[in-house]
Amino acid sequence: MNKHTFFEVVQLNKSFGGLKAVNQLHFDVKEKEIFSIIGPNGAGKSTVFNCINGLYQPEEGQIKFKGEELIGKRPDQIAQAGIARTFQNLELFAHMTTLDNILLGRHKSMKASILATVGLSFKRSKAAKEELEHRRKVEEIIDFLELEAARDQFVSNLPYGKQKLVELGRALALEPDLLLLDEPAAGLTQEEREDMIFWIKDIRDLLGITVILIEHNMQMVQNISDRILAINFGTQITIGTPEEVLNHPEVIKAYLGEDLPSTL
Numbered sequence: 001m002n003k004h005t006f007f008e009v010v011q012l013n014k015s016f017g018g019l020k021a022v023n024q025l026h027f028d029v030k031e032k033e034i035f036s037i038i039g040p041n042g043a044g045k046s047t048v049f050n051c052i053n054g055l056y057q058p059e060e061g062q063i064k065f066k067g068e069e070l071i072g073k074r075p076d077q078i079a080q081a082g083i084a085r086t087f088q089n090l091e092l093f094a095h096m097t098t099l100d101n102i103l104l105g106r107h108k109s110m111k112a113s114i115l116a117t118v119g120l121s122f123k124r125s126k127a128a129k130e131e132l133e134h135r136r137k138v139e140e141i142i143d144f145l146e147l148e149a150a151r152d153q154f155v156s157n158l159p160y161g162k163q164k165l166v167e168l169g170r171a172l173a174l175e176p177d178l179l180l181l182d183e184p185a186a187g188l189t190q191e192e193r194e195d196m197i198f199w200i201k202d203i204r205d206l207l208g209i210t211v212i213l214i215e216h217n218m219q220m221v222q223n224i225s226d227r228i229l230a231i232n233f234g235t236q237i238t239i240g241t242p243e244e245v246l247n248h249p250e251v252i253k254a255y256l257g258e259d260l261p262s263t264l
């Protein structure tokens with residue numbers, strides 16, 4: 001049997017004007033891996049995610065998910081194919097409850113207007129049944145992430161750590177096979193960060209979801225990753241186990257900024 005790679009990025013290129021934000025990037029992710037992408041600010045990490053989920057159109061390359069080419073598809077089609085994501089800066093509806101924010105994640109195109117149609121859809125029994133199923137799933141996620149106390153609160157009233165969890169819940173609501181997390185622990189306290197590590201491991205171990213993680217906190221990356229891809233200037237420095245990558249001289253150099261002029 002010809003078994004294709006679960007997820008594969010092949011010679012990906014994405015430029016903004018003269019800037020090569022992603023440059024001949026190549027990597028693959030195995031099913032049920034926790035795979036991290038690290039690199040200094042501006043290395044191109046979020047741009048890779050934006051290419052994967054269809055927000056940006058790369059100029060060259062391939063992005064293959066279970067053998068299917070994603071380039072050229074719209075974000076909602078890519079979501080439909082089973083890829084969910086969270087954003088570096090929270091993309092929640094502040095004046096909606098935790099429950100409604102997660103419910104939005106059930107609707108693959110992420111349009112606020114969908115919620116307005118929820119009430120109407122009860123008029124039709126098939127739609128009502130579907131809606132009940134959506135709500136059941138959302139309750140399951142609230143349960144899973146222990147968000148009961150936040151369930152009916154406006155997201156704007158929640159501590160930042162809880163808001164990050166709501167965003168995670170919204171992505172899980174899609175029931176993805178692949179989850180892209182862009183700095184899920186940024187801005188969290190040490191305790192919240194430890195909780196986030198626990199949730200991400202549970203998502204992989206209990207839900208069987210493959211995770212690609214962008215993260216700056218090296219302790220977290222080391223603790224959680226099966227493999228790490230280190231990039232700088234949009235291109236690979238090295239790829240391997242946490243031990244291999246975090247001790248790699250070029251990775252250390254990139255982080256220390258040794259190649260920068262001393263005047264900067």
Ligand SMILES: Nc1ncnc2c1ncn2[C@@H]1O[C@H](COP(=O)(O)OP(=O)(O)OP(=O)(O)O)[C@@H](O)[C@H]1O
Pocket residue numbers: 016019021039040041042043044045046047048088
């Ligand atoms: N929409 C855009 N238009 C122009 N330039 C962009 C755009 N998006 C990203 N860039 C540029 O591409 C480069 C890579 O940005 P990207 O956001 O991918 O970096 P990053 O690795 O996620 O950094 P950080 O760790 O700070 O989040 C940067 O130089 C950035 O300014």
Ligand SMILES: [Mg+2]
Pocket residue numbers: 045046047088
């Ligand atoms: Mg980024």
